[in-house]
Amino acid sequence: MNAARELQSVPAEEQQPSKSRFAFLEGWLYLLPSIVLFGVFVFYPMFRTIYLSFFLADQIGPFEFAGLENYHYILSSDSFQSSIKATVLFVLFTVPATIILALFLALLTSEKIMGIGIFRTFFSSTMGMSVAASSVIWMFMYNPSIGVFSKVAEWLGLPVIQWLQNPDYALLAVSLSTIWMSTGFAYLIILGGLQNIDPHLYENARVAGVSYFYQLRRITLPMLSPTLFFIVTVSFINAFQTFGQIDILTKGGPVESTNVIVYSIYKDAFINNDVGSASAQAVILFFCVLALTVLQFKLGERKVHYQ
């Protein structure tokens, strides 16, 4: 009996390698398109950036090995520190406000009422606008002579503020426009999360007779936590990478008050022609975002209830 089994297993083993080698190649073939795309557009630029950060380099290429000098230089520069400060402030201004506003709007419109589709379309519509187009709209609104803010301030008898030219207000102004731009996406995601909650959970709460805020705290927010976790992570990453609205509205000014890190990278690389320093900043940004995301996962997963 044993012998028979051994005899049978021999040809099977002989066939296996060629079969599995084919399956192996076939697997790689399926992966090839994404490997090529990621390789060309993500991995190569990433490793190239890390490589360049150890060199003195201009837009043509590296010309002298510099070791950690680029890092040493930027970490001790005031400009980079103010850039870090602007970025952190910008993130703190935009992310919580965006998510709270989006959550509020989503809670308002999660009911099934006639005509609710119109409001849902309104609230999510900023998602469909390009950063450039919305920045231009906001630029006009902030304009001290023709903008709506000055007109309203004038009408109310308040002093007219130079929103984008005043270093005290510029970052706030850019943040405000960013909140407006990113609310649409966050709203849509949160609304989707709300719609996914089993309505029976609310019906049971109605039979039990708990208050709206108890329901919000004990049912809605815990059930929404995976969605909120997702949107918080994505919003953080997006806020750290903000570029378009800064470029159009303030160009990092006035007095570097809106010179967030990605804009600073852009300026160093393409205006100051110091690709080495720009690469080092990019690497630092990458590790900051990575660390923050890992931290979020570590802290967040404990509070998130997946079904």
Place this chain on the structure above:
Amino acid sequence: MTHVELAGLKKSYDGKKNVIEQVDLKLEQGEFFVLVGPSGCGKSTILRMIAGLEPITDGSLFVNGTRMNHAPPNKRNLSMVFQNYALYPHLNVEQNIMFGLHTKKISREEQQHRCAEAAEMLGLADYLKRKPRELSGGQRQRVALARAIVTQSPLCLMDEPLSNLDAKLRARMRSEIRQIQRKLGITMIYVTHDQTEAMTMADRMMILHEGQAMQIGKPLEIYNHPANAFTATFIGSPAMNVMDAKINPAGIHLSPQCTLPNPMKSSNKEASKQILFGIRPEHILFSAPEQADAVVEVVNTEILGTETLITFIMDDPKKQWIARWNGQWQFSVGDQIPIRFDMDSIHLFSKDKGRLLWTSNEDEPNQTAREVLR
């Protein structure tokens, strides 16, 4: 004492077509009442209207004599068990059971006490710290039950609570729910599509079809005296045989070969009309050839151990009849067997509306006596 009363209850979603037509019903204190019907018949809608989760279009709902049409669900003093249990996945069993108890102004100790008591009753004491996803279907079901029990509401509504369980567990939970209901003396309104659940659990039941109450009564009453062809076929498993037949003063013609005597003695003198002939499988009997009403062809037999279901045809192969006989009968497909109809147990329904035209007007004791003799 009347606990819950529905008077002319109606429901319409579009303002034109009523999905619930005029339901009138009085429930006694401590009664186990079952709403049963095929899916989409409106039974859950009625339950949700009683709970206050769905507005009442027309008619009145009285609880203990007070009109409650517009009271919010929590003011109606009831508990509810949902089909999918509606447990909170992020709360553990204990928190789930005690959810919302604080609104009833109950002290923390009393809440704990009630929770422990309910958990004990349902065998959940060891699972209080677990999350719902760590429980089996039956345990989740019990948590939902416990949540209804701890409120100590005098009225409990259940919306198909057993439909997500396997057959064995369902049978056990049926009897468990019934025992708890008796013990606590609560009034229960129980929705199901399963006629077995209705038959085995109900004190009384209502059969619904397309939003209309077809019949209200005790399970055996409905089984023995269905008011129409729908009830006759819906209650009972296997269902009552209901077949087209032609009736005239000479007799009931089931097939060219099979004519039964016409029991409607004083029936109108119309030459001949189409009716529905109904008879339960257990009332079709094996007969000696000389007494047979018909000789039929067997198309299938299902031997269940204590009884045998025989599917047969007369002349039309599309009309399959089922007979149920005690014992183990081994027929082959194609066998010709003589059968006899128990004429005291036939039902005649009108062809158009399925209304009951005639049934032997026996009273209960006779019926039982006959069952024993047979």
